Amino acid sequence: MKILVAGGGAFGREHLKTLTAMGGVTLALAEPRPAAREQLAASFPLALTAHDPVGILDRFAPDGLIIATPAAAHAPLALTALERGIPVLVEKPVAPDAATMRQLCAAAERSPTFLQPGHILRFSAPHRQVHAIVAQGQIGDLLRITSRRYRDSSHADRYRDVDPVFTTMVHDIDLALWFDGATASEVRAMRRPRGDNRSLTAADVVSSRGTAWQLSLAWLHPSLECPPDRVELIGTAGSVELEVGRGIELYTGEGHRHIPSDASDDPLRTELETFLAGIRAGRSAAPVTPDDALQGIVAAERIVAALA
Helix, strand or coil: CEEEEECCCHHHHHHHHHHHHHCCCEEEEECCCHHHHHHHHHHCCEEEEECCHHHHHHHHCCCEEEECCCHHHHHHHHHHHHHCCCCEEEECCCCCCHHHHHHHHHHHHHCCCCEEEECHHHHCHHHHHHHHHHHCCCCCCEEEEEEEEEEECCHHHHCCCCCHHHHHHHHHHHHHHHHHCCCEEEEEEEEECCCCCCCEEEEEEEECCCCEEEEEEEEEECCCCCCCCEEEEEECCEEEEEECCCEEEEEECCEEEEECCCCCCCHHHHHHHHHHHHHHHCCCCCCCCHHHHHHHHHHHHHHHHHHC
């Protein structure tokens, strides 16, 4: 199988690294920066490299395309791939706004192939386990979802062109949509300091099912050492909370249960295995759809608008 990775930054490198370890894949890279392209060509077994991702589509004729470029290039390149019948995995944010995401959803419907959003936490074993706990009714009817996701302050310089809501909080928005099985209905949000991505952002959302979502992110920490990502769900019959790397704590009528983390869990590999399986089958079986990505972008837009 032939896979083209577009984008040789941090995310593109991780895709190349994981695909190389998986084996059985012929890789090509599209990366406009010559130095980065040469460095990656020396690090990975690439059959072909090029500056332009569109031009290499014809030369390499990939079975699938992974888009890990800067965010502004995601949608145009995904549209090109879908129009050519090439399956595509798109890193988040899949599109810059809901209107563009609707175009991608329509293109995916028309295309003989599929678009897989790169919402990696849906491929994470502990997050899937939390989803199963909620779906099975172990904590009763869902009442509240609370999450935190804190990153070092360098993010404000590295991602100047994308709001933190679309870069970081989008993960928690997608988890809330997934766990709740509902869409965002009422939205309030605040950011301190105002007008600065090096900040704390907090969103209070009421879903279409009446569940309260309390989502927070910060790009403030002075070092790479940040508190672990955390999500807590409270229902009418108990609660479940997940701290990444520390496991799941489940509280129900049967008492407390600790579910330890699995050190072997590799959500990126699972995501890529799902993508390759979809290519082989001719259809995606991913636990996330273009419409899921659309609903996440709609919610993110409403949160950003509420910050004004």
